[in-house]
Amino acid sequence: MRGQAPSCTVQTPASLAGALEILFAEKGSWRPLAGGTDLMVPFAAGTLPFTRFLNLWGLEELQGIEVAPDSLTLGALTTYAEIRNHPVLRAEFPNLVQSAWVTGAMAIQNRGTLAGNIANGSPAADTPPSLLAYGAEVQLQSLAGSRWVPYESFHTGYKQTAMLPEELITRIRVHRPAGDTFHFFRKVGTRKAQAISKVCLAAYARAEAGRVAEFRLGLGSVAPVPMRALTTEMLIQGQSIDAFHERFIAGAKQALMEDIRPIDDIRSTASYRRKVAANVLGQLLEEMAERFRRQ
Ligand SMILES: Cc1cc2nc3c(=O)[nH]c(=O)nc-3n(C[C@H](O)[C@H](O)[C@H](O)COP(=O)(O)OP(=O)(O)OC[C@H]3O[C@@H](n4cnc5c(N)ncnc54)[C@H](O)[C@@H]3O)c2cc1C
Numbered sequence: 001m002r003g004q005a006p007s008c009t010v011q012t013p014a015s016l017a018g019a020l021e022i023l024f025a026e027k028g029s030w031r032p033l034a035g036g037t038d039l040m041v042p043f044a045a046g047t048l049p050f051t052r053f054l055n056l057w058g059l060e061e062l063q064g065i066e067v068a069p070d071s072l073t074l075g076a077l078t079t080y081a082e083i084r085n086h087p088v089l090r091a092e093f094p095n096l097v098q099s100a101w102v103t104g105a106m107a108i109q110n111r112g113t114l115a116g117n118i119a120n121g122s123p124a125a126d127t128p129p130s131l132l133a134y135g136a137e138v139q140l141q142s143l144a145g146s147r148w149v150p151y152e153s154f155h156t157g158y159k160q161t162a163m164l165p166e167e168l169i170t171r172i173r174v175h176r177p178a179g180d181t182f183h184f185f186r187k188v189g190t191r192k193a194q195a196i197s198k199v200c201l202a203a204y205a206r207a208e209a210g211r212v213a214e215f216r217l218g219l220g221s222v223a224p225v226p227m228r229a230l231t232t233e234m235l236i237q238g239q240s241i242d243a244f245h246e247r248f249i250a251g252a253k254q255a256l257m258e259d260i261r262p263i264d265d266i267r268s269t270a271s272y273r274r275k276v277a278a279n280v281l282g283q284l285l286e287e288m289a290e291r292f293r294r295q
Contacts, residue, residue: 128226132218
C-alpha cells in the first residue's frame with residue numbers, strides 16, 4: 001500500500017543518555033524508531049500520525065544478549081536473527097527461538113527488534129506469548145531512572161502499554177529454566193511464514209516429583225492484549241502427571257475457551273479462535289504428559 005509519505009525529522013542521538021534527554025525535554029513528541037518494520041508501513045502509506053523520529057538503531061547500550069548464571073538479558077535492539085542464532089537461547093528458550101523463526105521473512109528477521117515487537121502493542125505479535133510463558137520482565141528507563149516491569153503487566157489495553165512517553169525499553173530479562181522442563185510454541189496462521197497469527201500459544205512447564213510444579217500459558221490474537229490464561233494455568237499447576245487423562249484435558253480445554261476473549265475480524269472468527277486455542281492446548285497437554293512420564 002503506497003500513499004503520500006509526509007516529510008519527517010529524524011534525530012540520531014549518540015548515546016542512550018542523549019536519547020533519554022530528547023524524550024524528556026519534549027515529552028510525547030518524538031517517536032522511538034528501532035528497526036522501523038512496524039513504523040515504516042503506515043509511514044509509507046501516509047497514515048502515520050507523527051513525523052518526528054528518534055533513531056535508536058545504532059545505540060550500543062541497547063544491543064547484545066548477556067548471559068548470567070540465572071538469567072538472560074536481551075538488549076532492546078536484539079533482532080529475530082540474533083535470537084535465532086544465539087546458542088543459549090536455542091538450548092534453553094526454544095519458544096522464543098521458534099517465535100523468532102515464524103516472524104515475517106528473513107529481511108524482517110534481520111531488522112525487526114524484540115522491543116519493537118512488544119512496544120508496538122499488537123495483540124497478534126508473535127514473541128509476546130513466549131515472553132509471557134517465560135515470565136519475562138521489561139526494563140523501562142527514563143532520565144529519572146529505570147524500573148523493571150513484569151511483562152504480563154506491560155500491555156494495559158489495545159495498543160496501550162505501561163510505558164511513559166519519556167521512557168524507552170532498554171532490556172528484556174528471562175530467568176533460565178532449571179530442572180525437568182517442557183516448552184511448547186504453536187502459531188496458527190493462514191501460512192507458515194509471512195502470516196499474522198489467528199491464534200498463537202506458548203507454554204512453559206516444570207515438573208517435580210511427578211507433579212506440574214510450574215505452568216505458564218501465553219496467548220496471542222485471542223484478546224485485546226497478549227495474555228496469560230490464569231484460570232487454565234491454575235487448573236494445571238500442581239496436578240499429578242497421572243491426572244492428564246481425556247476427561248481432565250477436556251476440562252482444561254473448556255477452561256481455556258472461557259479464559260480467552262477473541263473477536264471476529266478479517267482474519268478469523270471468535271468461535272474458530274476459541275476452538276483452535278482449545279485444540280492446541282489439548283495437544284500441548286498430551287505432549288507434556290508424555291514428556292514428563294519419561295522422567
Ligand atoms: C512484511 C512484514 C511482516 C511482519 N511479520 C510479522 C510477524 O509474522 N509477526 C510479528 O509479530 N510481527 C511481524 N511484523 C511486525 C514487525 O516486524 C515486528 O513487530 C518488529 O519486531 C517491530 O520491531 P522494529 O524494531 O522494526 O520496530 P519499529 O517499527 O521501529 O517500532 C515499533 C514500535 O515500537 C516502538 N519502539 C521500538 N523500540 C522501542 C524501544 N526500545 N523503546 C520504546 N519503544 C520502542 C516504536 O516507537 C513503535 O511504536 C511484520 C512486519 C512486516 C513489515
